[in-house]
Amino acid sequence: MEVSLKDFGDIDPLELENQVCFALAVASRTVIAVYRPLLEPMGLTHPQYLVMLALWQHAPLSVKELSKLLQLEPATLSPLLKRLEASGYVERPRARTDERSLAVTLTPAGWRLRNEAEKIPAAIVSRLGMEVSELQHLHQELTKVIAAAKEANAT
Numbered sequence: 164m165e166v167s168l169k170d171f172g173d174i175d176p177l178e179l180e181n182q183v184c185f186a187l188a189v190a191s192r193t194v195i196a197v198y199r200p201l202l203e204p205m206g207l208t209h210p211q212y213l214v215m216l217a218l219w220q221h222a223p224l225s226v227k228e229l230s231k232l233l234q235l236e237p238a239t240l241s242p243l244l245k246r247l248e249a250s251g252y253v254e255r256p257r258a259r260t261d262e263r264s265l266a267v268t269l270t271p272a273g274w275r276l277r278n279e280a281e282k283i284p285a286a287i288v289s290r291l292g293m294e295v296s297e298l299q300h301l302h303q304e305l306t307k308v309i310a311a312a313k314e315a316n317a318t
Contacts, residue, residue, distance in 0.1 A: 183308075197290050201283050205276060206250055210235075210243055212280070218253065219277050223268040226255075252276060 174181055195209045202212050217232050218224065226244070230237045244267060247253045252273035255265040288295055 187308075194291075197287060198283070201286055205279055207276075208243075211247055212283075214240070214243055214247060215252065215273065215276065215280065218267060218269050218273070219280075223266045225264045225266060227264065229267055247273075 168176065179185055198209050198212065202209060205212075207215065213233055214229065217229055221228075221232065224232070226237055226240060229244075230240050233240065244253060244255055248255055251270055254268050254270055256268070257263075257265060288298065291298070
């Protein structure tokens with residue numbers, strides 16, 4: 164797709180406020196900040212919450228599978244898992260089928276934490292003051308942006 168300055172109309176494509184990357188970065192930081200007071204009583208950071216969401220849906224998972232699912236490097240994931248293990252929410256025994264691989268599993272405390280976490284999505288929607296349908300549409304559009312960026316990075 165060929166794009167020129169004419170495609171931007173009267174918008175200055177170099178203004179900070181017109182940058183997609185700026186809007187995404189600010190949106191990410193500010194939305195994650197909305198999660199923080201909800202996660203702190205659970206003893207979770209936002210990245211740890213994402214790990215727990217993946218495990219509640221798919222446990223047990225190898226570190227490699229979890230890394231792929233969360234789109235995080237294993238080196239980034241390992242400290243998160245160590246802290247979750249220290250909190251008593253996960254265990255990382257060696258996989259029975261491959262001694263080189265860790266199988267990340269939830270402890271009973273990790274499973275119980277899910278009951279508290281069930282309140283978070285509704286609280287986030289309420290705090291953002293947006294309709295669920297608006298957020299679902301935003302999610303769809305962001306998923307398209309992620310796919311397009313991955314494609315652009317692959318070339």
